[in-house]
Amino acid sequence: MPRSGEEARRRLQQATLELFLERGYDATTTAEIAARAGVTERTFFRHFLDKREALFDGEEAFRDALSNAVLEAPADLDPMGALLFAFGSVEKTLADNRSFSEPRAVVIARTPALQERVLTKTAGLIAALSGALRRRGVEGQVANLAAQVGMATFSYAASRWAEEPALALGAHLARAFEELQSLSSSTSRPGADR
Amino acid sequence: MPRSGEEARRRLQQATLELFLERGYDATTTAEIAARAGVTERTFFRHFLDKREALFDGEEAFRDALSNAVLEAPADLDPMGALLFAFGSVEKTLADNRSFSEPRAVVIARTPALQERVLTKTAGLIAALSGALRRRGVEGQVANLAAQVGMATFSYAASRWAEEPALALGAHLARAFEELQSLSSSTSRPGADR
Known part of the structure; x- marks a missing residue:
């Protein structure tokens, strides 16, 4: 698990981008993004409003x-x-x-x-x-x-x-x-x- | 009731504009627009997908x-x-x-x-x-x-x-x-x- 908030944020953005590329935007869930980044979905929502915003940070x-x-x-x-x-x-x-x-x-x-x-x-x-x-x-x-x-x-x-x-x-x-x-x-x- | 389809369409657009000006976009319903135009709500949906599209015809x-x-x-x-x-x-x-x-x-x-x-x-x-x-x-x-x-x-x-x-x-x-x-x-x- 990434330790700092900044590191988690960066990993979530990278995971979002990877999953959108692999599966497409519609088929990707925030749970999958969090899992790929090695954090909880709750952590995802501490950083971003929704999966779209993770791309426009x-x-x-x-x-x-x-x-x-x-x-x-x-x-x-x-x-x-x-x-x-x-x-x-x-x-x-x-x-x-x-x-x-x-x-x-x-x-x-x-x-x-x-x-x-x-x-x-x-x-x-x-x-x-x-x-x-x-x-x-x-x-x-x-x-x-x-x-x-x-x-x-x-x-x-x-x-x-x-x-x-x-x-x-x-x-x-x-x-x-x-x-x-x-x-x-x-x-x-x-x-x-x- | 307006007879021709074109006339109904024009009245629906005018009613949409009037109600958005009077009550705001959010507070206006398609039922109200249809009533103001003197047609049924069904007629509204024969012409437009939703209330927003009635403004951008x-x-x-x-x-x-x-x-x-x-x-x-x-x-x-x-x-x-x-x-x-x-x-x-x-x-x-x-x-x-x-x-x-x-x-x-x-x-x-x-x-x-x-x-x-x-x-x-x-x-x-x-x-x-x-x-x-x-x-x-x-x-x-x-x-x-x-x-x-x-x-x-x-x-x-x-x-x-x-x-x-x-x-x-x-x-x-x-x-x-x-x-x-x-x-x-x-x-x-x-x-x-x-």
């Missing part, structure tokens, strides 16, 4: 880290600059977490109930980033737009990073931003001559 | 209209150009639907369960737009990025349109695209000198 800390980084970004950075600064600041956290987050992405791709959870999580991240931009003096609707566009750019960079892990996330972020600039510099848009 | 048709418009956009339009063309093409549909969609937005803002539903709906729209862009020959990840950025730009335009309805959606879309260009033309980004 650390989300609040990640959201706070990102929005704090937006607030702490140099004052001369514009909204997208502040967001890119924040995304760059979590590179180590994300890199350290890859052995968990990559198989988790496989489980999520197979499981509609988890995809809904990811949508809620992403919406929460966007709201937090938008709130941080507003605290930097950005107007509300512009802050929402920037936070959504920033998150889309970050997701693009993270997907490319998964495809090409040898290149650092910072480099993928710079490329993603160039891709965004290229998309947005459209001269062929239909509204241009209206 | 026409979603599939709207998604198809948008993705078809992306496919039918002039071939020389780049990804954002094709998306703006598509958003512009649904202006009449959206304008005709405002007397329903605006009070619905009030209900949604008060109801977390409906906000989740909106996230799923928006994700479905983004996936459809991304699929349509791919069919225009846009690479998969770039199509995802463009669809997400396009949808964020559309949401910005729709919010501004709600604030300033005298100006046409097309004009708000053009302004939203300018705002996006302004955000994306950042020269102060931290990655610029890496």
